[in-house]
Amino acid sequence: MSEPTLQAGGRTPVDVAVGVLIERDAQGAEGRFLLTSRPEGKVYAGHWEFPGGKLEAGESVEQALRRELHEELGITIGAAHPWKVEMMDYPHALVRLHFCKVYDWAGEFEMRERQQMAWQALPVQVQPVLPGTVPVLQWFAEERGFTGATHSG
Numbered sequence: 001m002s003e004p005t006l007q008a009g010g011r012t013p014v015d016v017a018v019g020v021l022i023e024r025d026a027q028g029a030e031g032r033f034l035l036t037s038r039p040e041g042k043v044y045a046g047h048w049e050f051p052g053g054k055l056e057a058g059e060s061v062e063q064a065l066r067r068e069l070h071e072e073l074g075i076t077i078g079a080a081h082p083w084k085v086e087m088m089d090y091p092h093a094l095v096r097l098h099f100c101k102v103y104d105w106a107g108e109f110e111m112r113e114r115q116q117m118a119w120q121a122l123p124v125q126v127q128p129v130l131p132g133t134v135p136v137l138q139w140f141a142e143e144r145g146f147t148g149a150t151h152s153g
Contacts, residue, residue, distance in 0.1 A: 013087065013096040017065035018052035020083065020136060021102045023119070032119040033140070035126055035133070036072070039113040043092050048118070049130040050099070061098040069105075072113055078104030084139060088132040097132055124151045 021034040035048045053068035055061065062080040069077050080100035088095050109117060118126050122141055129137070129151050137150035 011094040013094045015055040015061075015064075015096050015098065016052055017055060017061045017068060017080075018050045018097050018099045018132075019065050019069050019077065019080070019102050020050050020099055021077075021105065024103055030144070032121050035118050035120050035124065035129075036111075037116040037126075038130065039115045043090075044130055047128050047130040048124070048126045049133050050136060061100065065100055065102075069102075072111075072115070073117070074110030074112055075105045075107040077102050078106075084135075086132070086135050090131070095132070099136060122146045123149050127151070 019034075023031040023033075025031050034051070036051045038044050038047050038049060040046075051069060051072055052065055053072070055064040056067075059067070061082065065080050066077055069075055080102055083099045083101050086097045086099065088097060111117060120126060122137065122144070124137060134151065140146065141150050
């Protein structure tokens with residue numbers, strides 16, 4: 001196995017699986033999406049983001065997403081549809097975000113890390129938004145033909 005590629009000042013990227021949970025209407029059109037707040041005690045506590053977490057050794061993106069969403073939200077997801085990959089260079093870590101769209105899940109939402117959740121549409125009403133969330137809002141705007149600001153921050 002090859003060594004991970006060093007980037008941004010010699011730092012190794014951390015791979016993170018991110019779930020973009022999307023409601024569909026009766027015709028199957030994409031609707032609102034779920035954002036959660038980062039819990040107290042974590043970097044960027046209080047910022048809003050799409051839920052997910054780091055891949056553990058040997059995990060695929062879908063396996064990590066399935067585990068993280070169960071641990072954080074108490075739900076079991078259906079298929080995870082790989083969407084986009086984005087690098088974010090935060091002061092505390094270089095992260096490679098693997099965004100997956102999720103349309104199907106089972107179970108009641110439980111905020112197991114005392115975080116908050118909010119179903120949102122464009123422009124999002126919750127603030128502040130984590131920097132890694134902003135590109136997703138822009139992708140939604142492109143896909144949905146939205147011409148206004150994607151967030152007010």
